[in-house]
Amino acid sequence: MTFTLAVQSRALLVLLALAALPGAAPSAQETHVVRPGETLWGISGGYYGRPTRWPELQQRNAVAEPRHLQPGTVLYLADGRPLGADEAMVLAVAGEASLRRAGSADRSVVRGDAVRAGDVLATAPGGFVTLGLQDGGRSVIPPASEVVIEQMNPAGVRFRLLQGSIESQVHKQREGQTFEIRARSVVLGVRGTRFRVSDRAGRVTGEVTEGQVVVRKDAGGSPLLLQAHQGVVIADDVAPEAGPLLPAPHFSEAPLSSAPAAIAGVDPVAGAQGYRWRVAQDELFLAPVAEFSSVAPTLPRPTGLESGFYHLRVAALDAAQLEGMPAERPVYLPEPEGGVRWMSDGRVEIRWAASSARLYRLELARDPDFSTRVSDLPGLQATGVVIGPFAVGGRYYWRVSEAAEEARYGRPFAGGSFDAPAR
DSSP states (O other), rough: OOOOEEEEOSSOOOOBBBBBTTTTTSSSSSSOOOOOTTOOHHHHHHSSOOOHHHHHHHHHTTTTTTTTTOOOOOEOSSSSOOOOOTTEEEHHHHHHHHOOTTTTEEEETTTOEEEETTEEEOOOOEEEEEEETTTSSSEEEEOOOOOOOOOEEEEEEEEEEEEEEEEEOOOOTTTEEEEEEEOSSSSEEOOSSEEEEEEEEEEEEEEEEEEEEEEEEETOOOOOOOOEEEEEBBBBBBBBOEOOOOOOOOOOSSTTTTTEEEEBBBBOOOTTTTEEEEEEETOOOEEEEEEEEESSSEEEOOOOOOOEEEEEEEEEEOTTTOOOOOEEEEEEOOSSEEEEOTTTOOOEEEEOOOOOSSSSEEEEEEEEEESSSSEEEEEEOOSSEEEEOHHHHHEEEEEEEEEEEEEEOOOOEEEEEEEEOOO
Protein backbone atom coordinates (compact mmCIF):
# COMPACT_ATOMS: atom_id res chain seq x y z
CA MET A 1 0.00 0.00 0.00
CA THR A 2 1.35 3.44 -0.93
CA PHE A 3 0.32 6.87 0.22
CA THR A 4 1.08 10.16 -1.50
CA LEU A 5 1.45 13.39 0.43
CA ALA A 6 1.31 16.71 -1.39
CA VAL A 7 1.81 20.08 0.22
CA GLN A 8 -0.31 23.20 -0.15
CA SER A 9 1.46 26.21 1.34
CA ARG A 10 -0.32 29.49 2.03
CA ALA A 11 2.82 31.44 2.81
CA LEU A 12 6.42 31.32 1.75
CA LEU A 13 8.58 30.02 4.56
CA VAL A 14 11.45 32.39 5.28
CA LEU A 15 14.57 30.23 5.32
CA LEU A 16 18.30 30.42 5.39
CA ALA A 17 19.41 31.33 1.83
CA LEU A 18 22.56 29.91 0.33
CA ALA A 19 24.12 33.11 -0.94
CA ALA A 20 25.97 33.06 -4.24
CA LEU A 21 27.15 35.43 -6.93
CA PRO A 22 24.36 36.49 -9.27
CA GLY A 23 24.05 33.98 -12.08
CA ALA A 24 26.56 31.59 -10.50
CA ALA A 25 26.13 28.35 -8.59
CA PRO A 26 27.35 28.09 -4.99
CA SER A 27 30.82 26.59 -4.61
CA ALA A 28 32.02 23.46 -2.86
CA GLN A 29 34.21 25.36 -0.44
CA GLU A 30 34.70 26.44 3.17
CA THR A 31 31.68 28.16 4.69
CA HIS A 32 30.95 30.37 7.71
CA VAL A 33 27.59 30.78 9.46
CA VAL A 34 27.08 34.40 10.56
CA ARG A 35 26.50 34.88 14.28
CA PRO A 36 24.79 37.90 15.89
CA GLY A 37 27.02 40.98 15.90
CA GLU A 38 29.54 39.72 13.33
CA THR A 39 30.79 41.91 10.47
CA LEU A 40 32.49 41.23 7.16
CA TRP A 41 35.48 43.15 8.51
CA GLY A 42 35.83 40.81 11.48
CA ILE A 43 35.12 37.63 9.51
CA SER A 44 37.70 38.60 6.89
CA GLY A 45 40.28 39.25 9.60
CA GLY A 46 39.56 35.94 11.30
CA TYR A 47 39.78 33.76 8.19
CA TYR A 48 42.18 35.65 5.95
CA GLY A 49 44.26 37.50 8.56
CA ARG A 50 43.43 40.77 6.76
CA PRO A 51 40.20 42.62 7.61
CA THR A 52 40.67 44.78 4.50
CA ARG A 53 39.73 41.80 2.34
CA TRP A 54 36.07 42.19 3.36
CA PRO A 55 35.02 43.46 -0.13
CA GLU A 56 35.97 40.02 -1.52
CA LEU A 57 33.48 38.40 0.86
CA GLN A 58 30.85 40.97 -0.05
CA GLN A 59 31.27 40.37 -3.78
CA ARG A 60 31.54 36.57 -3.56
CA ASN A 61 28.35 36.35 -1.50
CA ALA A 62 26.36 39.21 -3.05
CA VAL A 63 25.94 40.93 0.34
CA ALA A 64 23.76 43.99 -0.27
CA GLU A 65 24.36 45.70 3.10
CA PRO A 66 27.69 44.71 4.70
CA ARG A 67 26.96 46.63 7.91
CA HIS A 68 23.88 44.54 8.74
CA LEU A 69 24.60 40.84 8.31
CA GLN A 70 21.64 38.55 8.97
CA PRO A 71 22.53 35.95 11.64
CA GLY A 72 22.43 32.45 10.19
CA THR A 73 23.49 33.50 6.69
CA VAL A 74 26.01 31.15 5.08
CA LEU A 75 29.08 32.91 3.64
CA TYR A 76 31.39 31.15 1.19
CA LEU A 77 35.02 31.84 2.00
CA ALA A 78 37.65 30.08 -0.10
CA ASP A 79 37.60 29.62 -3.84
CA GLY A 80 36.38 26.22 -4.97
CA ARG A 81 34.89 24.51 -7.97
CA PRO A 82 31.29 25.50 -8.71
CA LEU A 83 28.62 23.06 -7.67
CA GLY A 84 26.90 21.38 -10.57
CA ALA A 85 23.18 21.82 -11.13
CA ASP A 86 22.75 18.22 -9.94
CA GLU A 87 24.56 18.63 -6.59
CA ALA A 88 23.89 19.83 -3.05
CA MET A 89 26.42 20.93 -0.42
CA VAL A 90 27.10 19.53 3.04
CA LEU A 91 26.81 22.63 5.24
CA ALA A 92 27.56 21.03 8.59
CA VAL A 93 28.68 17.71 10.08
CA ALA A 94 28.80 16.65 13.73
CA GLY A 95 29.91 13.28 15.03
CA GLU A 96 30.40 10.37 12.62
CA ALA A 97 28.73 10.27 9.21
CA SER A 98 29.60 8.42 6.00
CA LEU A 99 29.12 8.88 2.28
CA ARG A 100 28.67 5.88 0.02
CA ARG A 101 29.01 6.40 -3.75
CA ALA A 102 28.91 3.76 -6.47
CA GLY A 103 32.40 2.80 -7.59
CA SER A 104 34.07 4.33 -4.52
CA ALA A 105 34.87 3.15 -1.03
CA ASP A 106 32.78 4.52 1.85
CA ARG A 107 34.33 7.61 3.41
CA SER A 108 33.61 10.14 6.11
CA VAL A 109 31.46 13.14 5.24
CA VAL A 110 33.10 16.54 5.67
CA ARG A 111 31.70 20.06 5.47
CA GLY A 112 31.86 21.39 1.92
CA ASP A 113 31.30 17.98 0.29
CA ALA A 114 29.21 18.00 -2.88
CA VAL A 115 26.63 15.21 -3.03
CA ARG A 116 24.51 14.06 -5.96
CA ALA A 117 21.94 11.50 -7.07
CA GLY A 118 22.93 7.95 -6.16
CA ASP A 119 24.85 8.94 -3.03
CA VAL A 120 23.92 7.39 0.31
CA LEU A 121 24.42 9.40 3.51
CA ALA A 122 24.43 7.59 6.87
CA THR A 123 24.81 9.02 10.35
CA ALA A 124 26.10 7.07 13.34
CA PRO A 125 24.46 7.42 16.77
CA GLY A 126 25.33 10.98 17.75
CA GLY A 127 26.03 12.09 14.17
CA PHE A 128 24.33 14.84 12.16
CA VAL A 129 24.57 15.99 8.54
CA THR A 130 23.01 19.21 7.21
CA LEU A 131 22.49 19.53 3.44
CA GLY A 132 22.09 22.90 1.74
CA LEU A 133 20.08 22.89 -1.48
CA GLN A 134 20.73 25.32 -4.29
CA ASP A 135 17.40 27.10 -3.82
CA GLY A 136 18.22 27.86 -0.18
CA GLY A 137 16.31 24.99 1.44
CA ARG A 138 18.02 22.60 3.81
CA SER A 139 17.61 19.10 5.19
CA VAL A 140 19.01 17.76 8.47
CA ILE A 141 19.78 14.05 8.83
CA PRO A 142 19.74 13.25 12.58
CA PRO A 143 21.59 10.41 14.36
CA ALA A 144 21.23 6.74 13.33
CA SER A 145 19.68 7.57 9.95
CA GLU A 146 20.33 6.50 6.36
CA VAL A 147 19.18 8.46 3.32
CA VAL A 148 19.55 7.83 -0.42
CA ILE A 149 19.65 10.83 -2.76
CA GLU A 150 17.51 9.60 -5.64
CA GLN A 151 17.19 12.88 -7.55
CA MET A 152 19.04 16.19 -7.36
CA ASN A 153 18.57 18.56 -10.31
CA PRO A 154 16.71 21.76 -11.25
CA ALA A 155 13.53 19.73 -11.87
CA GLY A 156 13.38 18.46 -8.32
CA VAL A 157 14.84 16.74 -5.30
CA ARG A 158 13.94 13.29 -4.03
CA PHE A 159 15.30 11.52 -0.96
CA ARG A 160 14.59 7.93 0.10
CA LEU A 161 14.62 7.38 3.85
CA LEU A 162 15.93 3.88 4.58
CA GLN A 163 15.91 4.28 8.36
CA GLY A 164 15.90 6.96 11.02
CA SER A 165 14.52 10.36 10.13
CA ILE A 166 15.04 13.46 8.03
CA GLU A 167 13.87 17.02 8.65
CA SER A 168 13.47 19.60 5.89
CA GLN A 169 12.74 23.28 5.47
CA VAL A 170 11.78 23.83 1.87
CA HIS A 171 11.15 26.92 -0.20
CA LYS A 172 7.99 27.19 -2.22
CA GLN A 173 8.72 25.21 -5.37
CA ARG A 174 8.49 26.75 -8.82
CA GLU A 175 6.04 25.40 -11.37
CA GLY A 176 7.21 21.98 -12.50
CA GLN A 177 9.56 21.50 -9.54
CA THR A 178 9.13 18.74 -6.97
CA PHE A 179 10.55 17.97 -3.54
CA GLU A 180 9.83 14.48 -2.26
CA ILE A 181 10.86 12.27 0.61
CA ARG A 182 10.00 8.59 0.20
CA ALA A 183 9.82 6.19 3.13
CA ARG A 184 8.63 2.61 3.54
CA SER A 185 5.05 3.26 2.42
CA VAL A 186 4.72 6.99 2.00
CA VAL A 187 5.73 9.83 -0.29
CA LEU A 188 5.82 13.39 0.98
CA GLY A 189 5.55 15.90 -1.85
CA VAL A 190 6.41 19.41 -0.74
CA ARG A 191 5.62 22.90 -1.96
CA GLY A 192 6.84 25.26 0.74
CA THR A 193 6.80 23.82 4.23
CA ARG A 194 8.70 22.71 7.33
CA PHE A 195 8.29 19.06 8.27
CA ARG A 196 9.91 15.82 9.38
CA VAL A 197 9.39 12.18 8.50
CA SER A 198 10.65 9.17 10.46
CA ASP A 199 10.86 5.44 9.88
CA ARG A 200 11.74 3.72 13.13
CA ALA A 201 10.84 0.26 14.41
CA GLY A 202 8.59 -0.34 11.41
CA ARG A 203 6.47 2.80 11.98
CA VAL A 204 6.42 5.75 9.61
CA THR A 205 5.40 9.07 11.13
CA GLY A 206 5.15 12.57 9.75
CA GLU A 207 4.81 15.94 11.46
CA VAL A 208 4.17 19.34 9.86
CA THR A 209 5.14 22.50 11.74
CA GLU A 210 4.51 24.93 8.85
CA GLY A 211 2.52 24.54 5.63
CA GLN A 212 -0.03 21.86 4.68
CA VAL A 213 0.28 18.25 3.53
CA VAL A 214 -2.33 16.23 1.64
CA VAL A 215 -2.25 12.46 2.30
CA ARG A 216 -3.64 10.26 -0.45
CA LYS A 217 -3.85 6.51 -0.96
CA ASP A 218 -3.04 5.23 -4.42
CA ALA A 219 -6.12 3.00 -4.17
CA GLY A 220 -8.31 6.08 -3.93
CA GLY A 221 -10.48 7.38 -1.14
CA SER A 222 -10.82 10.82 0.36
CA PRO A 223 -7.57 12.74 0.79
CA LEU A 224 -6.35 13.61 4.27
CA LEU A 225 -5.28 17.21 4.78
CA LEU A 226 -2.48 17.52 7.30
CA GLN A 227 -2.43 21.08 8.60
CA ALA A 228 0.45 22.84 10.32
CA HIS A 229 0.78 21.66 13.95
CA GLN A 230 -0.56 18.22 12.98
CA GLY A 231 1.00 14.77 12.67
CA VAL A 232 0.12 11.33 11.38
CA VAL A 233 1.13 7.71 11.96
CA ILE A 234 1.15 5.71 8.70
CA ALA A 235 0.67 1.95 8.69
CA ASP A 236 -0.22 -0.44 5.89
CA ASP A 237 -3.37 -1.80 7.53
CA VAL A 238 -4.72 1.35 9.19
CA ALA A 239 -6.21 4.41 7.52
CA PRO A 240 -4.10 7.46 8.40
CA GLU A 241 -5.74 10.06 10.63
CA ALA A 242 -4.44 13.53 11.34
CA GLY A 243 -3.98 14.49 14.96
CA PRO A 244 -2.81 17.64 16.74
CA LEU A 245 0.82 17.90 17.79
CA LEU A 246 1.51 18.66 21.41
CA PRO A 247 2.15 22.37 22.07
CA ALA A 248 5.59 23.82 22.55
CA PRO A 249 6.83 23.45 26.14
CA HIS A 250 7.58 26.45 28.35
CA PHE A 251 11.04 26.61 29.85
CA SER A 252 10.88 26.55 33.62
CA GLU A 253 12.69 29.25 35.58
CA ALA A 254 12.32 27.31 38.81
CA PRO A 255 15.50 25.93 40.42
CA LEU A 256 16.34 22.37 39.39
CA SER A 257 16.97 21.30 42.97
CA SER A 258 14.91 18.13 42.47
CA ALA A 259 17.12 17.12 39.55
CA PRO A 260 20.71 18.05 40.38
CA ALA A 261 22.03 16.25 37.29
CA ALA A 262 19.86 18.38 34.97
CA ILE A 263 20.85 21.69 33.39
CA ALA A 264 17.51 22.76 31.82
CA GLY A 265 13.87 22.01 32.41
CA VAL A 266 10.39 22.74 31.06
CA ASP A 267 6.98 22.80 32.65
CA PRO A 268 5.32 19.40 32.11
CA VAL A 269 3.18 19.21 28.94
CA ALA A 270 -0.21 17.54 29.36
CA GLY A 271 -0.24 14.23 27.49
CA ALA A 272 3.53 14.07 27.03
CA GLN A 273 5.15 10.64 27.29
CA GLY A 274 8.66 12.07 27.01
CA TYR A 275 10.74 14.87 25.57
CA ARG A 276 13.32 15.20 22.81
CA TRP A 277 16.14 17.73 23.19
CA ARG A 278 18.50 19.00 20.49
CA VAL A 279 21.61 21.13 20.93
CA ALA A 280 23.01 23.25 18.09
CA GLN A 281 25.77 25.78 17.58
CA ASP A 282 23.48 28.29 15.83
CA GLU A 283 20.04 29.74 16.47
CA LEU A 284 18.70 28.33 13.17
CA PHE A 285 19.84 24.81 14.16
CA LEU A 286 21.83 24.60 10.96
CA ALA A 287 24.66 22.89 12.86
CA PRO A 288 23.20 20.50 15.47
CA VAL A 289 25.74 18.71 17.64
CA ALA A 290 23.75 16.50 20.02
CA GLU A 291 20.32 15.00 20.62
CA PHE A 292 18.83 13.55 23.82
CA SER A 293 15.59 11.91 24.91
CA SER A 294 14.16 11.95 28.42
CA VAL A 295 11.02 10.78 30.19
CA ALA A 296 11.16 13.65 32.68
CA PRO A 297 10.85 17.28 31.51
CA THR A 298 14.51 17.94 32.33
CA LEU A 299 17.65 17.73 30.22
CA PRO A 300 20.34 15.49 31.76
CA ARG A 301 23.79 17.00 32.00
CA PRO A 302 25.42 16.33 28.58
CA THR A 303 28.91 14.95 28.23
CA GLY A 304 31.41 15.35 25.42
CA LEU A 305 30.53 18.96 24.57
CA GLU A 306 32.98 21.80 25.04
CA SER A 307 31.94 24.44 27.53
CA GLY A 308 30.17 27.37 25.94
CA PHE A 309 26.84 28.77 24.83
CA TYR A 310 24.64 26.68 22.58
CA HIS A 311 21.06 26.81 21.34
CA LEU A 312 18.63 24.33 22.84
CA ARG A 313 15.41 22.98 21.28
CA VAL A 314 12.90 20.78 23.08
CA ALA A 315 9.63 19.16 21.99
CA ALA A 316 7.18 16.88 23.82
CA LEU A 317 6.46 13.35 22.54
CA ASP A 318 2.89 12.06 22.61
CA ALA A 319 1.67 8.47 23.06
CA ALA A 320 2.29 7.77 19.35
CA GLN A 321 5.83 9.20 19.68
CA LEU A 322 4.93 12.11 17.43
CA GLU A 323 7.20 15.06 18.15
CA GLY A 324 5.30 18.21 19.06
CA MET A 325 5.96 21.86 18.42
CA PRO A 326 9.42 23.02 19.54
CA ALA A 327 10.57 25.59 22.09
CA GLU A 328 14.04 27.13 21.87
CA ARG A 329 16.45 29.13 24.03
CA PRO A 330 20.21 29.72 24.48
CA VAL A 331 21.92 27.61 27.14
CA TYR A 332 25.38 27.28 28.61
CA LEU A 333 26.76 23.72 28.40
CA PRO A 334 27.94 21.95 30.32
CA GLU A 335 26.38 23.66 33.31
CA PRO A 336 29.24 24.74 35.60
CA GLU A 337 29.57 24.29 39.31
CA GLY A 338 28.63 27.47 41.10
CA GLY A 339 25.85 29.76 39.93
CA VAL A 340 23.82 32.87 40.63
CA ARG A 341 22.30 34.16 43.90
CA TRP A 342 20.05 37.20 44.05
CA MET A 343 20.55 39.62 46.94
CA SER A 344 17.85 41.64 48.69
CA ASP A 345 19.15 44.96 47.30
CA GLY A 346 18.71 43.92 43.65
CA ARG A 347 22.31 42.88 43.09
CA VAL A 348 23.37 39.40 42.03
CA GLU A 349 26.26 37.27 43.25
CA ILE A 350 27.95 35.11 40.61
CA ARG A 351 30.14 32.29 41.88
CA TRP A 352 32.26 29.64 40.18
CA ALA A 353 34.25 26.64 41.39
CA ALA A 354 37.96 27.49 41.17
CA SER A 355 41.06 28.36 43.16
CA SER A 356 41.36 31.81 44.73
CA ALA A 357 45.10 31.69 43.95
CA ARG A 358 44.46 32.18 40.21
CA LEU A 359 43.29 35.17 38.16
CA TYR A 360 39.94 35.15 36.40
CA ARG A 361 37.96 37.26 33.97
CA LEU A 362 34.20 37.76 34.25
CA GLU A 363 32.27 38.96 31.19
CA LEU A 364 28.64 40.08 31.25
CA ALA A 365 26.59 40.62 28.08
CA ARG A 366 23.04 41.00 26.79
CA ASP A 367 23.44 38.29 24.13
CA PRO A 368 24.83 34.71 24.23
CA ASP A 369 27.52 35.56 21.69
CA PHE A 370 28.90 38.38 23.91
CA SER A 371 28.92 40.86 21.04
CA THR A 372 27.30 43.51 23.29
CA ARG A 373 29.16 43.35 26.60
CA VAL A 374 27.77 45.17 29.61
CA SER A 375 30.81 44.53 31.80
CA ASP A 376 34.29 43.03 31.43
CA LEU A 377 36.20 42.40 34.65
CA PRO A 378 39.68 40.88 34.17
CA GLY A 379 42.23 40.23 36.91
CA LEU A 380 39.80 38.87 39.52
CA GLN A 381 41.57 36.90 42.26
CA ALA A 382 38.33 35.45 43.61
CA THR A 383 35.77 32.71 43.12
CA GLY A 384 32.84 35.07 42.94
CA VAL A 385 31.76 38.66 42.40
CA VAL A 386 28.72 40.83 43.16
CA ILE A 387 27.30 43.02 40.37
CA GLY A 388 24.27 45.25 39.93
CA PRO A 389 21.70 46.49 40.56
CA PHE A 390 20.47 46.52 36.96
CA ALA A 391 18.87 49.60 35.46
CA VAL A 392 17.65 47.64 32.43
CA GLY A 393 15.63 44.46 32.88
CA GLY A 394 15.91 41.36 30.72
CA ARG A 395 18.21 38.40 30.24
CA TYR A 396 21.93 38.71 30.97
CA TYR A 397 24.66 36.20 30.09
CA TRP A 398 27.90 35.65 32.03
CA ARG A 399 31.04 33.60 31.53
CA VAL A 400 34.32 33.15 33.37
CA SER A 401 37.77 32.32 31.99
CA GLU A 402 41.10 31.72 33.73
CA ALA A 403 44.33 33.58 33.04
CA ALA A 404 46.69 31.43 30.98
CA GLU A 405 49.66 33.82 30.90
CA GLU A 406 49.87 37.50 31.78
CA ALA A 407 46.83 39.26 30.22
CA ARG A 408 45.75 36.33 28.03
CA TYR A 409 42.80 34.24 29.13
CA GLY A 410 41.80 30.74 28.07
CA ARG A 411 38.42 29.38 26.98
CA PRO A 412 35.50 30.11 29.36
CA PHE A 413 35.02 27.27 31.83
CA ALA A 414 31.89 28.53 33.57
CA GLY A 415 28.92 30.60 32.59
CA GLY A 416 25.17 30.91 32.53
CA SER A 417 22.34 33.41 32.33
CA PHE A 418 19.80 35.11 34.59
CA ASP A 419 16.80 37.39 34.17
CA ALA A 420 16.90 40.82 35.83
CA PRO A 421 13.49 42.35 36.59
CA ALA A 422 12.47 45.56 34.83
CA ARG A 423 12.78 48.62 37.04
